[in-house]
Amino acid sequence: MVRVFVTGATGVLGRATVPLLRERGHHVVTLSRSDKHDAAIPALGAEPVRADLFDPASLRLAMAGADAVLHLATRIPPTTQARRRVAWADNDRIRAEGTRNLVDAAIEADVAVVVYPSVTFVYADGGDRWLDARTADLQPLDHLHSTLAAEAEVRRFTELNPSHRGVSLRLALLYGPDAPSTAEQLRLATRGLTFLAKPRHSSTSWLWVGGAASALVAALERAPSATYDVADDEPLRNDDLNAALAASVGRRRLYSLPAAAVPLLGGNPAETLLRSHRISNRRFKDATGWEPSVPNARVGLRRLPLPGRSAPNACQTWLRPVIAALTISALAAGTWQMARRARAATASSASATTG
Secondary structure, X not given: OOEEEEEOOOOHHHHHHHHHHHHOOOEEEEEEOOHHHHHHHHHXXXXXXEOOOOOHHHHHHHOOOXXXXXXXXXXXXXXXXXXXXXHHHHHHHHHHHHHHHHXXXXXXXXXXXXXXXXXXXXXXXXXXXXXXXOOOOEOOOHHHHHHHHHHHHHHHHHHHOOOOEEEEEEEXXXXXXXXXXXHHHHHHHHOOEEOOOOOOOOEEOEEEHXXXXXXXXXXXXXXXXXXXXXXXXXXXXXXXXXXXXXXXXXXXXXXXXXXXXXXXXXXXXXXXXXXXXXXXXXXXXXXXXXXXXXXXXHHHHHOOOOOOOOOOOHHHHHHHHHHHXXXXXXXXXXXXXXXXXXXXXXXXXXXXXXX
């Protein structure tokens, strides 16, 4: 039995992972910041201990006797706030400063392994190529630099003592019955809409939450030090995903936002939705024997309860003209840019001829 110190135990990943750790016979101690967390954590099978990621002394006390650390804490802003860069400040601090403090405490406590879940959104558009942490090009948006900083802290943990293990898992887009992003996707789908606005033949890799939880446990128990990619086996092309989403809510088809409208709704973070990512999980499977819970999102979405269909409501009535307006704006902006480039080319040609 291993004593595991966990942060973020009451989040989406924590609620799925802590029970698995208990099933494997591990003793789980989880960071708690409030009476509310103190009450919720025992139901997961864990022991709450008061500490703060930004109070190194409290972390050292809480981590005493721990053999492993699983850093799951995040503070992802709601979709309505995600376009504002300032809304990501708390999450950035948890990833960068919080991970640094956690690694410092783990080094002092002589912890044997630290595991951190990162994200595959840091990759540049890969087209039809399989992407892997060893070879893929990084192109993180502003709010993702902090997760790379957290990965660097995990590497520091191993570099200071090569006998210790530091593992970062870059997780694909999480989905499942308890994931807020899935609930938002399904709410849109019930209204006949989808945020999957990239070209219909580009790809997206998803990861069932239960599969992410089992991957974290596998990493903690047996993964060699490295950065790995974790996703369902099969990425789906955009048109296949839209068809699967439509089927999951009982619709024949969904209407996509124009690509130019996505940043207008979701700001800079939403631009990751426009990239094609075919994530390879092969190296992690070879290292640990892990297998995903479902082969692809088509199968996973069928596991979700069918949302109720309802008549158009105020929200739906409001959404449709907004989507239409954004579409018109995007087309107008594109036309204006084309005209501007054409005028510039004409002027350049005329200047060259005159010269």
